């Protein structure tokens with residue numbers, strides 16, 4: 001089959017980096033949340049995570065000033081909040097209040113965990129040498145939490161332009177047996193905080 005060229009401006013949509021996280025920060029008595037999808041694992045142990053946070057975001061300034069954050073991992077049930085949180089700024093909005101999320105105290109850092117997320121990673125900034133040039137922070141996870149009551153959480157993966165792939169069907173045996181009728185992912189489209197349903 002003949003290949004066709006693909007716009008460079010859309011390359012990021014082919015390489016979606018992983019599940020969407022909600023980054024909490026705390027700075028000058030203000031706690032904040034930011035939606036983030038551009039991150040990558042860099043080391044097993046201690047776990048290092050690299051992430052890009054735009055210099056235009058309130059979260060960028062908070063992270064530079066405090067060097068602490070929590071990466072909270074939401075499941076698909078929080079999709080509307082994930083989109084809403086990623087489309088407004090903590091400069092103007094109290095996002096915990098607006099999106100009805102519950103802050104829980106972290107054990108090692110100031111920013112809170114989000115109770116409704118199934119996993120929470122307390123992080124310290126480990127390296128800033130690429131922040132000036134690329135807004136790229138290297139975080140070390142120093143404490144990790146998981147909600148044992150949430151079995152097989154279905155994760156959100158942003159593919160750009162409000163399209164999310166929903167992952168998390170743990171049907172490993174079926175894949176090992178070569179069954180082809182198991183669809184591992186669903187696609188959903190969200191826009192302006194409204195779920196528009198399956199996009200396929």
Ligand SMILES: Cc1cc2nc3c(=O)[nH]c(=O)nc-3n(C[C@H](O)[C@H](O)[C@H](O)COP(=O)(O)O)c2cc1C
Nearest residue numbers: 035036037038053054057058059086088089090158
């Ligand atoms: C699905 C999704 C993923 C996003 N990923 C990132 C990201 O990786 N890095 C980033 O800087 N902004 C990202 N954003 C945009 C920020 O969440 C957005 O600019 C937010 O308003 C920043 O909030 P703040 O000013 O309170 O920090 C994303 C938004 C959405 C909806």
